[in-house]
Amino acid sequence: MELRKDPITRSWVVVGHRERPPVAAEPCPLCPGQESLSKTVFVLPETGEWQVRVIPHFDPLYRIESEAARQAEGIYDRMLPLGAHEILIETREHHLRTSQMPDEAIERILDAYAHRIRDLKLDLRFKYVTVFKNCGPLAGEEWSHSHSQITATTFVPRRILYELRAARDYFQQKERCVFCDILRQEERQGKRLVDTEGEYLAFCPYASRVPYEVWLIGRKHNHQFETPRPGARRRDLAALLGRTLRRLGQVAADYHLVVHTAPNTQHTKAELSDYWKTLAEDYHWHIEILPIVEQRSKSYSIKEVYFNALPPEQAAERLRQIDPGAV
Numbered sequence: 301m302e303l304r305k306d307p308i309t310r311s312w313v314v315v316g317h318r319e320r321p322p323v324a325a326e327p328c329p330l331c332p333g334q335e336s337l338s339k340t341v342f343v344l345p346e347t348g349e350w351q352v353r354v355i356p357h358f359d360p361l362y363r364i365e366s367e368a369a370r371q372a373e374g375i376y377d378r379m380l381p382l383g384a385h386e387i388l389i390e391t392r393e394h395h396l397r398t399s400q401m402p403d404e405a406i407e408r409i410l411d412a413y414a415h416r417i418r419d420l421k422l423d424l425r426f427k428y429v430t431v432f433k434n435c436g437p438l439a440g441e442e443w444s445h446s447h448s449q450i451t452a453t454t455f456v457p458r459r460i461l462y463e464l465r466a467a468r469d470y471f472q473q474k475e476r477c478v479f480c481d482i483l484r485q486e487e488r489q490g491k492r493l494v495d496t497e498g499e500y501l502a503f504c505p506y507a508s509r510v511p512y513e514v515w516l517i518g519r520k521h522n523h524q525f526e527t528p529r530p531g532a533r534r535r536d537l538a539a540l541l542g543r544t545l546r547r548l549g550q551v552a553a554d555y556h557l558v559v560h561t562a563p564n565t566q567h568t569k570a571e572l573s574d575y576w577k578t579l580a581e582d583y584h585w586h587i588e589i590l591p592i593v594e595q596r597s598k599s600y601s602i603k604e605v606y607f608n609a610l611p612p613e614q615a616a617e618r619l620r621q622i623d624p625g626a627v
């Protein structure tokens with residue numbers, strides 16, 4: 301496998317076959333009792349029976365042991381897929397979905413996300429750490445046992461790069477964080493708001509790409525998900541995420557979830573630290589949830605324009621009406 305850069309859009313594409321023979325799906329390799337299949341990268345709690353366990357991916361897209369060394373091929377750029385690819389097992393219970401977990405269990409998962417992001421950012425070769433979750437067969441989940449995935453890459457993924465540049469440009473013009481401005485307007489108008497808990501809110505973004513797209517964000521400015529502000533209560537975020545997933549479960553069983561946080565600013569390239577010098581003020585972490593309610597419209601694949609038949613104002617109203625219940 302190798303990474304190739306599109307010289308026009310500047311996005312990196314992993315090209316090639318995955319290399320390892322697949323791990324047997326039966327018995328479930330993520331269940332307790334199967335620990336010998338993989339080494340343990342991280343567990344919570346630190347003592348006693350694990351409740352959240354992070355392991356290297358059985359067939360990783362990115363590998364720690366390879367070298368990133370970029371090579372030119374005429375006008376093109378390529379590199380080996382240096383990085384990390386991990387599976388975060390969210391629970392010991394095979395059939396328990398994230399939406400069915402109590403707040404404290406969801407909080408433990410969010411804590412594990414933060415731990416892994418912080419730890420992987422200590423490797424200065426990695427420019428970005430992505431935490432995501434594909435839930436359900438339509439989302440392309442690899443195992444039905446609740447899990448998230450973590451990748452660390454030597455490049456910043458394209459969508460994040462767009463967000464970073466746009467946030468920096470907005471800040472240069474207005475000296476304000478665009479995400480703070482968005483959430484203040486959403487709170488004031490209320491029509492796309494889904495739910496709030498403590499200092500966190502869930503809303504359908506103005507230009508939702510798919511029906512029932514929901515973002516979770518904190519009211520208080522912070523660019524790094526992994527470093528909570530003093531006094532921030534991650535339990536509130538966990539409660540809001542649980543309720544949001546239960547609401548979404550009534551309209552779409554499957555979804556993608558991704559945490560968007562700031563890139564790794566600790567690496568040594570001086571030009572980049574200058575490039576991102578207002579990052580802490582201009583970027584704002586958030587969680588994006590993209591439910592899958594219909595096959596993606598053909599117009600997307602051909603023209604790369606999203607077509608979403610459900611206005612986010614209607615989506616938010618419907619989601620507000622759904623009783624998220626209790627676990």
Ligand SMILES: [Zn+2]
Pocket residue numbers: 328329330331332393394445
């Ligand atoms: Zn299992």
Ligand SMILES: [Zn+2]
Pocket residue numbers: 477478479480481520521522582583584
């Ligand atoms: Zn902000």
Ligand SMILES: [Zn+2]
Pocket residue numbers: 463560586588
């Ligand atoms: Zn985002």
